[in-house]
Amino acid sequence: MANVITSFRIICALALCFCPAFSKWFYAFYVLGGISDILDGIAARHFGKETKLGAQLDTIADIAFTLVAIIKVVQAVPVPIWLIVWTVGIAVIKCINIICGFLLYKRFISEHTVMNKICGVMLFAIPLCVGMLPKQIVAVWIILTCVAATFAAIQEGHFIRTGKEIS
16 A cells, blocks of 8 residues: 555656646645655555565655656756755765665665655745745745755765664
8 A cells, every 4th residue: 555655656756747837737746746755654654564665665756756846846946056066965975875775785775764854844845835935935945955955865874884774
């Protein structure tokens, strides 16, 4: 059941590809994808079906959904170069973490830390805020999200390299 819910998030990501950013269909698939991200973990724990495959599928769905949403938003809203550089820096740290996980443990490591979950919520809120809140408030929220994501990526790398939280 949980993997079906997670797979639905991938379908929502694909649907977002065909929706104009900030349209009613964009928001519908975006919110449904976000809800599926919450429900899949709850379903897995409730039914006692937490698996490594499920955790990996969840990570893949998160990456697909986030990338599509970011691409749609970035195409619709001007993004300053400093934000692009910062985001690429976070992505590089995350890629290094994935490589280290493979080198150290010979498998894909997907850390679902509390900080990663907080960052996910913060990141999810950004497209919902664009157009609804003043630009200055959205800008501060984006900066806070980048700070949190930088910390989360570094923390994740530390956990991977020290073996803490590795399941």
